[in-house]
Amino acid sequence: MGGYPDSAVGDLVIAGEKIGSRLILGTGGAASLAALDEAVTASGTAMVTVALRRVDAAAGQPGGLLDLLERRGVKLLPNTAGCYTAREAVTVARLAREAFGTSWVKLEVIGDDRTLLPDAVELVAAADELVADGFTVLPYTTDDPVLARRLADVGCAAVMPAGSPIGSGLGINNPHHVRLLRQAVDVPVILDAGIGTASDAALAMELGCDGVLLASAVTRAQDPAAMAAAMRHAVAAGRLAYGAGRIPRRFHALASTPDEGRPDL
Amino acid sequence: MGGYPDSAVGDLVIAGEKIGSRLILGTGGAASLAALDEAVTASGTAMVTVALRRVDAAAGQPGGLLDLLERRGVKLLPNTAGCYTAREAVTVARLAREAFGTSWVKLEVIGDDRTLLPDAVELVAAADELVADGFTVLPYTTDDPVLARRLADVGCAAVMPAGSPIGSGLGINNPHHVRLLRQAVDVPVILDAGIGTASDAALAMELGCDGVLLASAVTRAQDPAAMAAAMRHAVAAGRLAYGAGRIPRRFHALASTPDEGRPDL
Amino acid sequence: MGGYPDSAVGDLVIAGEKIGSRLILGTGGAASLAALDEAVTASGTAMVTVALRRVDAAAGQPGGLLDLLERRGVKLLPNTAGCYTAREAVTVARLAREAFGTSWVKLEVIGDDRTLLPDAVELVAAADELVADGFTVLPYTTDDPVLARRLADVGCAAVMPAGSPIGSGLGINNPHHVRLLRQAVDVPVILDAGIGTASDAALAMELGCDGVLLASAVTRAQDPAAMAAAMRHAVAAGRLAYGAGRIPRRFHALASTPDEGRPDL
């Protein structure tokens, strides 16, 4: 786009593997497979999360979800949605590994169904066990930098902090914590959950996140494909801005055109 | 970009004229003409503001600013930067019309040099006089919806509210007022001043603005061309998101993957 | 209260006159005179605004609003609520001067009935005329520092910027502008409109305002007297904090108990 190379946005690299886009899509909430297909294409995503139970019946069916993702060249990232304990999550992760033939897993261990926020204690236990079992673990976590470092320390390949509760559309409730978390770990940080609109995704990238994961913001928008395209632009915008070195914030104004009254070009 | 047409971002139309981009660039603060040229190209802008005095010496010089803008096919929008009264601003606008051969003017009547915020009373008086004199007037104004309507009522072709003080990089200090202002007028609204980074520009568009004008955020960034590209993406992102119908904000979470435990695709 | 003197909160001084409280109350929205009486008492206010038309019938009636305020030793501040032009506002101010025997006036010149924000141009014109006519003028204005300085320059005794639209309960939408405005004028600044709860009032004072004016936040609360007491504490809290010299904001933590492992008292 324009005279500036899109390649400046760069690739997301997780566990040594290049992912061709910094935008990861969830499939939940899509009105139909056709709508999801359009959103996937418009988003330019290269990795999509899927819950194990969503594909029981359709797995392997031609024209089903897995088929669609394969046709689009999109990497599948199974998640453990709906698990409330480490034990459940580990079991589901293993089933998913069998079903999908991948040892990557987005690890979710939920604390309650009002906030869908992770349970810190169970999450660390599950991550520890799955890493030991050879999984590439991407845990959905809170914005707590100390917890994120624990997850990185047990060997997680990335951390995925919530911006705000899943599906809330509240964006990033605590940018300060996202910054602290970004400083606390060396693995990639993927902002996951809470994104409502494009500026939220741009902000996530400006805070130093390496990628963004979102589902409802696209799948439940009135025009999912348009919102997917918006998110694609937003992630590029935020990443470029992060690298471009923004101007500092100032209390007073600073004339863009200095007052000396002479041409300064 | 991707499967979604860039045309969905649409053209900015002011006074019946199509402007080929929703991003308007100011030239102040650029380190060199070469840097400005790169930024103009990377931004995809189609209209650039220039202060009269900045081009006194260089006007018409081959290789000068005007020459550059013409080569890039960019419309020139003279401004009245540095004017503190209606009388001054009207005089400068007329000189600019002579010098640049355009009756379009970005009208600035500044109240003081700490905030560089407009003086409401002088601004309305100057706008009134310039409209009567045949100018196409785009006034730099506050985020006050009542003042914006006054400016539209005297015949301004667009209104350009400040997000925050010029050069402050504080972004949009009062999104609520920008929304109220957007409802108050029928002419295009261009968010002008205060933008610091890409998410600010995306937010401006999500609030319903028709375009964004910025200078320092690009020209004074560490890498102006990269930030210009970021802003191009950000404006596209915000505009697409605005049209896409975002999800509502919710206090509690909403599972993207419903709990019924069955495939829903 | 406690060991610290309440006198540290200090008096509000307008036009050389000491007002015994920094909290000014509006009467609109009160469910009954009895409820208003309780709120007035609990708030500790010393000045109350009244719209001229609200007292037509009841003026001078024993047991009416004016009687109540007089019994409570509260100064009456007539306003020009409902006026949309300078001419109307000047007329109403003069009628109020006759009716109430005071040349103090809270000047409101409204731009429209959706935002109830002031019309800058009409406001300055009306203020100018009323000052010339001997009034002590307290204009309800926007948070625009340039407009505030204009009002001070024409001789207003204080300026009363809106935190957010009247009755919206949104609090202070743009604290940065309130700070800029505070620096721009030497007359007292009374935050007026938009306050929803106690922390909003405390913030107003911390930003350097000399007082707070509110109506709906108290009169329409479920328990007006409790909210009035809350506001009284909040104004004291904010004023004391403003004078106490708060700690600076820091990105990282600072241990309150240093790590040296020895008693430091």
Next chain:
Amino acid sequence: MGGYPDSAVGDLVIAGEKIGSRLILGTGGAASLAALDEAVTASGTAMVTVALRRVDAAAGQPGGLLDLLERRGVKLLPNTAGCYTAREAVTVARLAREAFGTSWVKLEVIGDDRTLLPDAVELVAAADELVADGFTVLPYTTDDPVLARRLADVGCAAVMPAGSPIGSGLGINNPHHVRLLRQAVDVPVILDAGIGTASDAALAMELGCDGVLLASAVTRAQDPAAMAAAMRHAVAAGRLAYGAGRIPRRFHALASTPDEGRPDL
């Protein structure tokens, strides 16, 4: 104060014990014992936290810290500041029980010294062990509602979420999480850490917290006693406002004085 009873602010009750104030003070950062004494008095606090090591030398000395607190009738709450593991924290808690003759403990298990945020996993382990050992445990925690419920479930007598990092003065970074946390537990919630000024404390109470704990905001303010008085008012203000039933937030204005042009009292 005024016609409204201070008793409406109510008492804080923890583990069945009435604490005479909703404001808890930390002692760290105080310039001198005399300064602390003034702050304690001005704050009206009834409970003060002390780190074990701070009192080694001075414990029991007439004119020392403990003596001061006893003279002021203030309950002492030992903390485990500086502990990084459950084991350390449990040990320090037991030493404190011996030294101070109280089984109440503010449990801190810190994750790192840049953020001083708690380590979720160690915190739960330590809380569990101390509760089993008969302590009344008040853990310093994050704003994570799931973690807070875990702490309540293992028997903690209250939970003390951070508003922002200790000593940062950033206030409450994520009010939404504090609301969610408030809903998640039945034990008292004490906002602890990050408070910078009075409006932060008022906001904490408006979000439903039962009390506020702060140290630096008072001890490191330019005028500690004035800031202590400010905090006392702020906590009262916020608590009263919480109980008073604030007005809803509205996008548009609502005239406090209706337009019907007749007296409505």
